[in-house]
Every structure is written in structure tokens, then in C-alpha cells.
Amino acid sequence: MSSLPTTPSVAERPLTRGTIFLLAGLAALGSLATNIILPAFPRIGASLGVSSQELGLTLSSFFVAFALGQLVVGPFSDRFGRKWLVLGGLAVFAAGSIFCALAETLSLLVLGRVIQALGACAASVLSRAIARDLFDGEALARALALTMIAGAAAPGFSPLLGGALDGLFGWRVTFLVVAAFGMMLGLHYSTSVGETHPADRRATLTASAVASAYGRLAFDPLFLFPALSVGLVIGGLYTFFAAAPAILTIHGREAIEALPHACRPDEDGRVVPGGVAAASRPYQCRISRVGRSRPSKVGPSSLPAQAPALTTRRPARIVSWSVRSST
Template sequence: MPGWLVLMGALAALGPLAIDMYLPAFGHMADELQVPQGLVERTLASYLLGLALAQLLYGPLADRYGRRLPLLGGLALFTVASLACATSQDIGHLTAWRVVQAFGGAAGMVVPRAVIRDHLDTRQAAQALSLLMLVMGVMPILAPLLGGQAVMLGSWRLVFYLMAGAGALLGLAVLLRMEESLAPERRTPLAVRTILHNFGHLLAHRGFMGYSLAGGLGTAGMFAYIAGSPLVFIDLYGIDPRWFGLLFGLNALCLIVAAQFSARLLNRHRPLALLMRAQFTLVLMTLAALALTLLGWINLPLLMLCLMGFMASQGFVGPNSAALALAEQGPRLGTASALMGSMQMFCGAAAGLAISLWHTDSPLPLTAVLAACALLSWLSGRFGMRHDRRRTQAADAADRLD
């Protein structure tokens, strides 16, 4: 794995770090700030909403000023906002600073995808994105474990101090080690008309929208799991917060292994074939979890089995859908990466908000939202596939005319 790809993985991992690391601290935060835990859970939804909005800004900036400068600005903002979160004295200020933190962390989600497509073609990009998940996937395993230990050693505020340190270190790495990958002749003007034209082209592109939503709705299911897992594992099934990270990490491990398997299979199979098969499994596992919940047969081992199947399927869906969505967007890669990421975060914020508002004494909110996200992801993938078929048929017809 080349050094630039490792750095891109570390930058992309900053988002999962800020999402996952404070999950074991939800109960402590609610007690200290004297608010219901649902309000603390909504700080996660506010962070996802901030990520969705901010990515729309970083795309045009990355296409105009290159990849390094927006990254450096975003990492600086993330570091400052993390320090502000650590010193917040009420839930209102914490929620507001989480949005600012998201506006900084969004740079680490937009720019790495654009850098990968600067260097690689579609098949290679799918493989690189799968390898990127190996780096990114370490964070969902380590972050809750680190967060749980930080809460035990100090308080939930130490979690945000650690996030600030991570942002500062990554900013230093970008400053010292990252080379600009966008050539000057490929940069696009930062004009409102150009930006609107690019976004309009992408919104009208059926393949881009279909594959972006296929990946985004699968990601929304992951965020529903992230937001709902502390309540399900800790409150409903009585898992100690110190061991919560192990269960959380087991599901993340399924994501990592599946993503690496996907990268190997791409040597013999097309990204679209892998995506279609993985989405079928995605739907199957989530509907099984929902059926077991409605029948009253669900327990922790069965729930974990379904969640592991869901996460493994998402290990195939995420990188292949992203590579397919960006395949035809060469002149506007930064903007396409931003819009794709924003749609993912909007879907994730909606799923996380649904989980925070729907509380019962069973895993039903989690399993129902997961099933809905999986079904919508499957439908979106079919929409993108129809575009590819029409494009292939049109190309074949043109060849016959020639």
C-alpha cells in the first residue's frame, strides 16, 4: 500500500473517530450535563448533518484550490472545535460545536476519494477504496475501546481532547508529507454558475445518483447501528461499557475483512456484479433481524449474527458503489465526491435521528431502520444498473452503425 494511500486512509478515519469514540460515554455525558440520553444521541445526528452540509463546500474548493489547502483548513477547524467540545458546559453548546467539528472533519471525507480518483482508474479505485476500508476500519474497532478507557480514566471530556490531538497530528502530516495531486490545468473556476452547473449535471446523472444512494443508504444503516448500539447493547442487554467496544469492534472487523475480500475478487469480477450480490445479502440479513424482532425471538447472539452479516455486506457495497458513482465524473471529481458524501451523511443523519426519537424496550427501532435502509439501497442500486445497461446498449448500437 503506497504511503499516500495510507495517509488518505488516516484522514478518512478521522470521521469514524469523531463518530465512534464517544459512544461509550453517552450515559456519563447525560448524567453530567443533566439531560436525557436522547439529547446526547442527537449530538451524533447533528454531527452527521454538519458533515452532509460541509462536504458540499469542500468539493468545489478541492476542484479550484487543489487537495492540500482545503484539507489543512478543515483539520485546523476540526482541532479547534474538538477543544471547544471538551470544554462545553451544556448540551446546547456541545451540539453547536459538534456541527463546527463536522465542518472541519468533512475535509477528510471528501478529499481522499478525489485524490484516489486523481491517481487511479475505476477498477483500481474500487480496489483502493476497499484497501482504504482496512485503514478506516481500524477506527471503529479502536475508537469505542479508547473512548471507554478514556471515560474510565478521566471523563468524557478526555475523549474530545484526544480527537483534537488526532486532528493536529494529521494536519502536520498533510503539511509535511502530502503532495498536491490536482494539476493546475485541471482546476475549475470557483464561480457560482460553474458550481451550480456541476451539481445540476450530477443530480441529473442517473448512474451517479443511483450508485451514490446505493452506498449512502447502506451507510445510513451503519449510522443507525452506531447511534442505536449503545442503547441496545448496554441498556437492553446489560453489556458493560468497557466491553461494548469489543462487540462493536467485531462488527467492524466483518466490514474490514469483507472489504479486503472484495478487493481480491475485483481481479476477476466487475464492481457492478459484486455490488448486486452484496445488496441482496444486505436485504436478507436485515429482514431476518426485523422478522426475529417482531416475532419476539431476537436475542443478543442472533442480533449479532444479523449485524455481522449486514456489516460484511456493506464491506462490498461501500467501495464498489463509490467507484461506480465516480466512474464518469473526471472533470468534476471533487464536486462529485462531495455530493456523494453529502447524500450519505444526510441519509445517515436521518437514520440516526429516527433511532434517537424512537425508544422502546426492544431492538425494534434498530432492526426496522436497518431493514428500511437496506431495501432502499437495493432499489437505488437497480436504478444505477439500469443506467449502465442503457449506456452499454447505446454504445453497442453506435458500434454497429459504424
């Protein structure tokens, strides 16, 4: 135990930006690892030869492993300290992410996701324990509030990041980026924080005591009702996140074609605004762009028979357009 670094008292530990970034990153790691891959589901399915529905196993397996791992990580950290569980969890998370990036079958991808979850749960659940070790009073309230904000924001921005990475480099790079983030957090933790739960504050670990504590918690209404409400909300949220990419990419074109007045491109890249009635005289379309405008005349003879509407080449950065009679 003497090799563990000395931890300052809570009064001596300032709430710095680096500490906030560390706690927020640890708390958001699980959400980041889950949501960042959702936009890539159609491409992952095409690459592995499975449907988006089958890829739902990558979500359910992650959540089950994440939930069960927390039941073990918490008591172990109270008995053996935070440092090696956090560093070990981040190492397992990075290894699982790399395993996912190299997976060639759905079974291997699901296995990698389970490894990911077992590592991420240690970081996520211990972020709040580390905050309680380091701070007290107002500083603790601020640290926990910022940690919760990071956990809530991760499902919002991570799909945007995942979609960009998937579009530019492919879905496998997404897992590599997540692995790099986990390793960066581990390096930051080991160099700036270290052990926060010294030996004189650690609790004894017995299976009967842990089981008794979980048993009491399972029948405590002060825990059950908030946990149930949060679980239902998160479950609905992730159900939407999992289904949205497949719906938008696979069924999006059919939905657009079903709209009678939608502006949609044809095979030649032209935009056909529906609902503009064709008449015997030609119409002039003035397309306003940044710095210039270009008129082009089209008449009924140039319009598609199935959609008698204005047709024009689609320019870049259209700001506004209008249709007026040329007569």
C-alpha cells in the first residue's frame, strides 16, 4: 500500500478544468461508446452481412454487461481502491474497442462490445466515487453537476461525431477513435489524479455483506421508483437511437416519394418542387445565390409528365427562389 501516491485532503484539492474534464470523460464513456456507432449501423450491417435489427444485439449485450459489471466494480473499489480499477477498466475498454474495429462477423462484434462494456462500467461508475473522494460541499456539488451534464450531453453529440467519422473514414475508425479516447483518459488520470481512496478509508469486502446491501436496495422504494423511471426513459431513448439510422437510410427514399408536394432530386440531380401548377405560358425561375442570381425559363414541354412542376438544375448554396410569369 505504500506505493500508492499520497492523496491531499478534500480541502486541498482544487476543482480545476483538468479534473472536470477527467470526471466528465469517465462518466460519459459508456454513452459515447454506444451512441457514436449508431449512425454507422447500416454500413456495419452491409459490411458484416446482417440486418440492422440483428445489430441490436450490440446494444443489448453492451447494456447487460455494463449493468452487471457495476455490481462488482463498486464493492471492489471500496475494498481495493479506485486507481487500478479505473486504469484496468480503461485498458479493457480500449482493447474491446480495437477488437470491435477488427471484427469480421456479428458474433465477434458482440463479443467486443461486451468487453467494451466491462471496461466502460468501471470508469463510469467510479467517476462519481472519485468526485466524492476529492471534493466536499459546494465543490462536490459542482463536480457532480458537471459530471451529470457530460453524461446527458454525450448521447447528443456522439452520433454527430460518429456519422462524420463513418462518412469520412468508415465505421471501423470510429471504434479506433473511441479506443484512443479511453487511453487518453487513462493517461490523464494516472498523471493528474491517481489513487483517491487511501487504505485507511477502505471497507472490508465479504460476499454476505455485499449481498445484504444489494438486497436492501432492491426493496427500497426511494431507489426503485427513480431507477425505474430513469430506466424507462433511457430505454425509450436508445430504442429510438437504434432504429432511426435504419429507418432514415433504408426507408427514407420511400417516405420522400410518398410526399406529393416534396422537393426531391431526380436521377439527373434536378430538383422538382411539387405543387406548382403548369400553365400554357412559360415560367421563369430566379435562383438567388451568394453574390449572383441566374434566371432560367422552363415551360410545360420541359416538365415531367408525371409531375407538371418547375424543373431546374440544383445549384450550390441556394438561399431563396421564386417563380413568376415571364409575360
